[in-house]
Amino acid sequence: MKKKARPDLSAACAGIKSPNPFWLASSPPSNSAAQVMRAFEYGWGGVVWKTLGQDPPVVNVTSRYGACDFGGRKVAGFNNIELISDRPLAVNLKEILAVKKRFPDRAVVASLMVPCERKAWHDIVKKVLDAGCDGIELNFGCPHGMTERGMGAAVGQVPQYVKMVTEFVKEKSSVPVLVKLTPNVADIRPPARAAKAGGADGVSLINTINSLMGVDVETLTPKFAVAGKAAHGGYCGPAVKPIALHMVAAIANDPQTRSLPISGIGGISNWSDAVEFMLLGASNVQLCTAVMHHGFRIIEDLNAGLEGWMRRKGFMTLGRFVGRSAPDIVEWKDLDLRHKTVASIDKNKCIGCDVCYAACNDAAHQCIAIDRKGGNRKPHVIESDCVGCNLCSLVCPVDNCIAMKEVPGKEH
Ligand SMILES: Cc1cc2nc3c(=O)[nH]c(=O)nc-3n(C[C@H](O)[C@H](O)[C@H](O)COP(=O)(O)O)c2cc1C
Known part of the structure; x- marks a missing residue:
């Protein structure tokens, strides 16, 4: 019997090829060769190395991570105040070279962040090219710590800087350059357009969202504190997926960036x-949080x-x-005002809990009624x-x- 052909999972983002579309995002799982090699043995298609900066390496605080559990689910949202790689640059470069040598078919992308000076960018680009990386990702997204030093989101929030630094990198890079965008902006399109204007081969998004994890109401101190004090961090994990999807679609549908390849990030937990x-x-x-x-x-x-x-x-x-559903994301004004649906309750499945009744009665349009005669507690919809x-x-x-069932709508 003839064997059915298998779907081809191989991917190319901005010309960076990988045997499948799943990359480790620049983050703790991509911090060292030992980790990346193990990830590749498992089958990951590529990696964006934990962001590299200048020596001496940064010093991190303890603690660094916080999580938001919700309704019994662990890590619905994840917060971090970690900086870029705190390992010497030379060690990282040596390890990138070793990984690429052992796994030539996987994508190895170097994430970079140095001050906004042409020479600093030229120097680090040369070093990562010598290490054999397949692509470069510019970290213009880290929202904490590095921003106070004029890097990360401090660049990503100013389109002129995005364009300028992208140009610095493109002057020297012989491999594709992805610009990693910060979601901490009012509109994701201007920085994406600036990346394109600077010559970026693609954009990756989202980096993490400004966040504060809470206050302990017994001790009155911030949660996940460092010696009693907390700084805002970056939020990620399943909770941020809808925000990331919106931004990806906004760039994919923007006539000015429609052709720009996108590497999608933010709250991805599974294949769907x-x-x-x-x-x-x-x-x-x-992916980052799901791997963590x-x-x-x-x-x-x-x-x-x-x-x-x-x-x-x-x-x-x-x-x-890829991109098949993007045209169906439109502006509100383009939605069909004639389209109408009404709720329909399956009486056989209803457990009479009244949750729908309370929600509709108190917070929506008072169109669910309960006929309580004869001990009945089942609701019905006033269509x-x-x-x-x-x-x-x-x-x-x-x-x-x-x-929700569709019913004939009326003209407006
Ligand atoms: C602990 C931690 C460290 C991170 N470090 C970096 C980094 O060095 N460079 C970078 O570009 N993004 C960094 N990120 C952001 C991730 O790459 C990713 O953009 C973000 O977590 C959203 O993806 P997720 O929802 O799958 O976690 C970090 C995220 C976490 C949680």
């Missing part, structure tokens, strides 16, 4: 999260899940679906009043109990 980024325009994806939570082994599920989905959908290459807002279906604790 990754597919969502790719459907909105990302050529590949990078579950280890390198998740690559097996990422690859198998992606391959299974592609097979099911009949996509033999990534190019068949003529229902505005189709989705709230009842979102709060209902039973899967598929409340569906």
Whole structure:
């Protein structure tokens, strides 16, 4: 019997090739050759090395990480105040060379951050090119610590600086350059346009979001403090995915940056999260928090899940679906005002918990009623009043109990 062809998972982002679209993001999992080699043995397609800077290396604080658990789920959001690599540059360069030698088919990208001076950038670019990297990522996104030194997000928030530093790097780089953007801006499009104007081969996003993890109400001190004091950090993990998706789609749909390759980052936990980024325009994806939570082994599920989905959908290459859903993200004014849905409650699945009733009655449009006669507690929808807002279906604790059904709309 003839064997069915397998979908091809190989990816190319801004010309940087990898056997699958999954890269380790620049972060603790990509801090050393020992880690990266182990990740590659598991099957990761590429790595963006933990950001390299000038010597002497930075000094980090203890502690550095915080997490937000939600509803019994550990690490729904993750916060860090870690700086760039705190290992000597020469050690990192030697290790990059060794990794590339042992794994020539994987993408090894050097993430860089030095002061905004042409010579400083030229010097470090030469060093990472000598180390054999396949690409360079400019860290214009780190929102804490390095920003106080005029680097990271302090660059990413000013389009002129983004363009200027990208130009410095492009003057010397013989490999593709990705500009990693900060989400800590009002509109992600101007820095993306500036990256393109500076000659970037692509953008990667998002870096982390300004955040503070909380205050202990017993001791009145900040949570995850350093000797009783806390500085704002960078937020990431599953909680940030919708913010990242919005920014990826904004760049993919912007006529000025539509052709710019995107490496998607932010809250990716599994293969379907990754597919969502790719459907909105990302050529590949990078992961950090999921690896920090579950280890390198998740690559097996990422690859198998992606391959299974592609097979099911009949996509033999990534190019068949990258960006497919981006045109469906439009401005509010372009949404169809005639479209109408109403809630529909499956009486057989309803457990009579009243959650939908309370939500609709107190916080939406008072269109769920409960006829309490004869001990009945089951709600029903007053369809003529229902505005189709989705709230009842979102709060209902039973899967598929409340569906939104389409009904004929009216002209406005
Ligand atoms: C502890 C920690 C350290 C990080 N260090 C870097 C870094 O050195 N350079 C960089 O560009 N991004 C750094 N990041 C940001 C990640 O690369 C990534 O952009 C962000 O975490 C969002 O992805 P995620 O939701 O998969 O974690 C760091 C993130 C964390 C949590």
